[in-house]
Amino acid sequence: xxxxxxxxxxxVIPCFNEQEVLPELFLRMQGAAEGWGKDWEIICVDDGSYxxxxxxxCEQHARDPRWIALSFSRNFGHQTAVSAGIFHATGxxxxxxxxxxxxxxxxxHRFIGKWQEGYDIVYAxxxxxxxxxxxxxxxxxxxxxxxxMIDFELPxxxxxxxxxxxxxxxxxxxxxxxxxxxxxLRAWTGFNQTGLxxxxxxxxxxxxxxxxxxxxxxxxxxxxxxxxxxxxLAAHLGLFVSLLSFTGIILLILQRIYESFFxxxxxxxxxxxxxxxxxxxxxxVQLIYLxxxxxxxxRIYDEVKRRPQWIIKQSLGLASKKTTDEL
Ligand code: UDP
Ligand code: MG
Numbered sequence: 001x002x003x004x005x006x007x008x009x010x011x012v013i014p015c016f017n018e019q020e021v022l023p024e025l026f027l028r029m030q031g032a033a034e035g036w037g038k039d040w041e042i043i044c045v046d047d048g049s050y051x052x053x054x055x056x057x058c059e060q061h062a063r064d065p066r067w068i069a070l071s072f073s074r075n076f077g078h079q080t081a082v083s084a085g086i087f088h089a090t091g092x093x094x095x096x097x098x099x100x101x102x103x104x105x106x107x108x109h110r111f112i113g114k115w116q117e118g119y120d121i122v123y124a125x126x127x128x129x130x131x132x133x134x135x136x137x138x139x140x141x142x143x144x145x146x147x148x149m150i151d152f153e154l155p156x157x158x159x160x161x162x163x164x165x166x167x168x169x170x171x172x173x174x175x176x177x178x179x180x181x182x183x184x185l186r187a188w189t190g191f192n193q194t195g196l197x198x199x200x201x202x203x204x205x206x207x208x209x210x211x212x213x214x215x216x217x218x219x220x221x222x223x224x225x226x227x228x229x230x231x232x233l234a235a236h237l238g239l240f241v242s243l244l245s246f247t248g249i250i251l252l253i254l255q256r257i258y259e260s261f262f263x264x265x266x267x268x269x270x271x272x273x274x275x276x277x278x279x280x281x282x283x284x285v286q287l288i289y290l291x292x293x294x295x296x297x298x299r300i301y302d303e304v305k306r307r308p309q310w311i312i313k314q315s316l317g318l319a320s321k322k323t324t325d326e327l
Pocket of ligand 1: 014015016018075076077081097098099100207208209210
């Protein structure tokens with residue numbers, strides 16, 4: 001079927017304690033959706049909010065049943081909320097946006113336009129982040145380091161705001177992994193991808209729900225699920241440290257043989273110093289690498305347990321009655 005035909009658009013919005021921003025989101029998103037001239041549905045995933053988010057979503061569903069809502073039994077995290085939304089979306093194209101209006105709904109028609117031109121994935125590239133310097137710097141460094149570690153192209157500075165064709169969504173839904181880094185998996189699928197530049201807005205209301213811990217977890221998931229470079233770095237670092245210690249040993253022997261010469265240039269032997277340095281250095285490297293191996297091991301353990309990624313407590317207007325991610 002041609003993409004110009006009347007096709008359905010799904011929008012997935014993860015919401016965690018977003019009561020301040022939801023009224024404006026409803027208005028602006030509804031306004032934008034009415035302008036697409038297409039059939040649409042908007043799936044809001046309440047990620048275990050403890051404010052008024054769920055009630056607001058229920059009211060919106062009562063006003064317009066094309067607003068679908070589901071709520072998790074607890075906070076499972078942004079990437080899981082996005083994954084659950086994608087899983088239940090029924091559209092021919094699925095769009096992911098944040099609830100806080102940092103991704104303006106008014107931009108979505110441009111994504112749909114690109115999709116109709118034949119692109120399978122249209123992702124947003126942020127020009128100006130209206131966020132603190134620390135967060136901007138961390139993201140900037142993360143995307144650049146990450147893209148060096150993987151063997152497919154990861155678009156720099158693009159978050160989850162995107163449009164995906166049904167065939168991409170079907171692939172993502174069929175992937176077995178639990179700790180999902182959606183923007184990485186999306187890039188990994190391949191097909192026809194293109195970026196659209198937009199200016200990332202500041203949050204319309206409320207506070208950011210991503211704290212440092214969640215951001216760090218996202219970054220580690222991103223790297224570990226796509227790259228084993230940190231593991232192979234262990235070998236390189238080990239080699240480097242061994243060479244360094246070997247040089248140190250030779251230096252110590254020379255110091256003993258040519259003691260007076262070394263003393264004359266101020267490098268006479270200091271008892272115990274070399275040993276302490278060596279022990280600290282090796283101990284540190286070993287601990288770091290126990291940690292790195294632990295991170296991989298922990299994720300392998302998560303995969304092996306095969307627990308569901310999310311549990312749905314209640315839903316409104318959802319086509320399927322599945323409460324977990326079982327296919
Ligand atoms: N979010 C979520 N679960 C979480 C944290 C965040 O569903 O545990 C949602 C949040 O409601 C928002 C989106 O993910 O719609 C992005 O969160 P936020 O704006 O706090 O992140 P930032 O813009 O700082 O990256
Ligand atoms: Mg935000």
